[in-house]
Amino acid sequence: MAAADPVERFRLSDQYQTLKSSVHRHLIAQIEDRKLDIYTWSAEKVERFVAEQVRRYVLEQRLPVNQRESEALIEDARNELLGFGPIQSLVDDDTVNDIVVNGPNNVFIERAGRLYSAPVRFNDDNHVIRVIQRILAPLGRRVDESTPMVDARLPDGSRVNAIIPPIALDGPCLSIRKFRKIPLTAEDLLKGGSITEQEIAYLRHRVENRANLIVVGGTGSGKTTFLNMLSSWIPPGERIVTVEDAAELRLRHNHVVRLETRPPNLEGQRAISARDLVRNALRMRPDRIIVGEVRGDEVLDMLQAMNTGHDGSMTTLHANNVRDAMHRIELLAGFAGYTGGELTLRGQIAAAIQLLVHVARLPSGQRRVLSITELRGIQGRELSMHDVFRYEPDVGGAAAPREAA
Template identity: 55%
Template sequence: MKVGGFGAGLALRDQPDEQELKNRLHRYLIDAIEEDGVEVLDWVRPAVLEYVGDKVARFVSGYQLALTRHDLDRLTEDLVDELVGLGPLQCLLADPTVSEILVNGPRRIVVERGGRLYETDRQFVDDAHVMRVIERILAPLGRRLDEASPMVDGRTPDGSRVNAIIPPVALDGPCLSIRKFPDEQLKATDLVAHHTMNDEMLGFLRASVSRRANILVSGGTSTGKTTLLNVLSGFVGQDERVVTIEDTAELRLDHGHVVRMETRPPNVEGYGEVSARDLVRNALRMRPDRIILGEVRGDEVVDMMQAMNTGHDGSMSTVHANSARDALLRMEMLFGMAGRQIAEATVRQMIVAAVDLVVQLGRLPNGRRYVSEISELAAVRDGQYVMSVLFEFDRERQAFVHQDAPVTGSKLRGHW
């Protein structure tokens, strides 16, 4: 039956809940847009808000629903987000305090603020709704996501990093992770202000980059490895040619001579892949003074270590590991995965010759990210790495400590 001139398929309870009201309004809007023959996707947001606001007001009046002006405005904003934005994620993407958005199926959206995770009251309608938003994100990226290819990584035009995974791999429905790209990149002084390190450590790292130490930044997920790498890259001299290589471009170097490269996954037919190793090899033909590899995670480790050993001092990369020593063992493991038949002792000598410093990052329970250790890799002795801890974070005292005495055989003795 019709109510107030509205379609028969829109019958409502006396006072529908918010989600039902949004669903009904969304259907009503789609019908109205088709009937009016308008292209709201081509309009600027204020025009869409005006159009949708008028339709919402007519709908609510026709059904004589008891809604306040605030409710009407919020409904209008949400519906505009559905039509031309990313639905329940739109306001989270616009929130500068949110650094990461995690969608675990349609009913659970979690955000990271200040290094800590918080539940939100935002929800999708169902799995299909999540899929529509994922497809809207991926459409400009030209990335494929279906049962045959149920995982995808990408980078949005603003630089945010996106990962999506769907059934059958995701058992509880489509999942989406968005690591937002900050409007303003953190500066070196911000790291001191946020107690990520102290002034002495910052000065040491600045001098290390200036004197062309090869630096490996290590840490777990979301400990700030890319942020620190970006800060360290800012200490490179403006007269040097820098080549950056990333799976998903996140580095923003304030530097006048940077060549940025990004890997490419294979196409639908399985062809056209450009790996990090391909790009490292190509970078060596581009006359770089320094190579910055966003993360070493595969067989590109061989070429990166060779580059650091053959005239590209001052290069940098990151690796996932829980301690400075574990970072070196991770590098060894990657050497083995590269399929090279190289003796363990030789691999360790190559790593020692290539890496000067390991900067280890951690994160405290309150979300604070910090430099837990800066260690020099000095030598291999009796088949074991000889490391000198130059700075470390004392968790009992909640203070950074400077160790004065480098080990015998230090490659950097007298330089700092």
Template identity: 50%
Template sequence: MIIRHPKKNLAAVAVSDVPAPPHNSRASTEPTSVQRAAPTRPVDTLGTQNRRLIRNQLYDQIDPLKAAALGRDALRQQVEAVIRKICDDSRLQLSRQEEQAVGEEMLNEMVGIGPIQPLLGDDSVNDILVNGAGQVFVERYGKLELSPITFIDEEHVFNTAQRIAAAVGRRIDEAHPMVDARLADGSRVNVITYPLAIDGTTISIRKFMRRNMSLDILAERGALSFEMAEVLKRGMLAKLNIVVSGGTGAGKTTLLNALSQNISDEDRVITIEDAAELQLQQRHVVRLETRPVSAEGTGKVDQRDLVRNALRMRPDRIILGEVRGGESFDMLQAMNTGHDGSLCTVHANTPRDAIMRLENMVMMAGMQLPLEAIRRQIASAVNLIVQVERMRDGGRRIVSITEVCGMENDVIQTQELYGFTTSSVDADGRLVGQFNASGQRPQFYTRHAHLFTGGQ
């Protein structure tokens, strides 16, 4: 057994990503396969001081340089042996269950992201929200609930945040108190710390969905009707430019993934995101990701830079994860110059609001275009606006499919094809409603009738 202190005759643990003791933030994190959460209550009964004592002594006895050969199961055995020796030396009385719980917690510290690592393996959890050391909330099925999981102290939370940032080459400290990052499994992470976060380091994780849902699966789950799914499939087949609109956590990325499943394997697709989340299955996909400014104040690459570069890469379709600035002008230009079938998302509460947001963001590009010219760009570029909403029962639904029909005078004309109407609330608090067709025939059905068999 390899140990840091041979005279103690303790088992050594070995992994390539063992973090340094709490005062050292240089180690990285590589989430590995996650097992079910170990019981958290037995760990909590130890008290903060004992948890800190075990953690610090364990790190003192780890030799990470000679440890890379051990797998998770072998590492678990070694960690539990070291913990047992620490408890004997310190006269801590732990049951077998408590030793296993502490061992699992320490294991998650070494090869994951600490106490919240088990939540990444829980498919019922969509969001993980750490509000300082004593509060970890999770979102399940659209509802927030307080988890029993806690951190030891603020230093523990901050050290975890530093490892998350270091894993993607970024830093979090008082000089750089905010950071956006991505875990190895694709989950998005936002961290904000002192002095901006007054009550302690806050970590917000939007989990990467391993299940890549299709439009049909979403329809089966009640997010839209099968008739609406068919309209969207035809829109993708006809290479319509589609804007997915909705609020935070409404399911825009999930819908974007579902729409992308209807892209031809023959198309060259370029995706542009702040944090890569899209799960395209096509064989010809190029993924681009923005880069923040470095510690030296250089090296920033934003979405507008990437959109401009993508136009030189011979794309058939461009998928922009989220439009929120001057890149909207370049995206509209791309949609108007032969890159049909492009997709993007925008934060807005209604389809009309989405159009207004696009207008405002084009103005942010500094092109000094008159409003009428901007509206004509939007009217000729965008074909469909799909509005998604996280409703008060936690359910995510497509509440509107709206077709952009062109310009009349200086107003963009639209027609709603489908909408969702709430009729009641059932005994469990779930909304009961209907997806309704407006009766309007989509204009693109006529323009692309040759593509559809058994047409409407």
């Protein structure tokens, strides 16, 4: 992992990791000896205390560090005490979308859809696990050998996944998908070239007129972000119930009920599934139901909701294209215990879903609406689809949107 800046190179060195550990132990000793409750202090007071102690330690130990390296040491010491250690600066950076830790020496970030190596590292596996535990502790979750993987949500909505040895063979791994403080709007997507004005006008009209729709795409394609943008066009006054594994949707409506699944406890009991929540949502007098992502047996209940008066409902689905999305719905229905005929199921799908929006991340890292497709019933034994809009590369190699014929 190369770093051009001298301070960044210093931070990546084994010497610095050893020094940082020594400073951290010194701070802990000072706090314990003086019986200080720094967690009740203001941020400014903690900053002053850490800076004073670190500078004193550097002078007493006659450490060969310059001013910039000393400032880096103060920042990292503060993050070790109260933050998420080496990755705290990445968490605070609003330009970083994802943080991926593959063991102590390999940390990567995603910016604007591209993955980059980050100029930070951990001391060892135990250091990574300590940071993971610090992230999970306020959430009432834990990770250890008996439960070596965990999926959780931070208070700001960011998603956290951690997995440790013996399941992770190359050391503990951590991934954080950060949640935007301000959700993207249609104007933001338009400026970024992710959608056209014609597509926005069409989708807004269909949402306001209560079309049932599914946003389709792969991992990291921006499905949830796009679903959040679509939901902003739901007319005020409608009662909306959302169902999510990790609450990410930010609906700016007065009448929203947010439901979140619950994983099983340590005994493997008391789990609340998405299917349980969708069924319960049907009894809550919703005008629309929004499911963050359909990925299991809740697919049948979602189709039922769309077919029984909850027009305008929305969800997302992992699939490479809209045709694959329909096949995946059939597959999930089979897993959910559907025993009817294939043609009957396709009839239910055609009656429930009016619109499919395919979003993807392009090789450049840009996220883009690739197609907006209407589902128009069944022809023969197959679902009939019509592309209202498609996004295709032109003959010169540049990408250009065009309305489908």
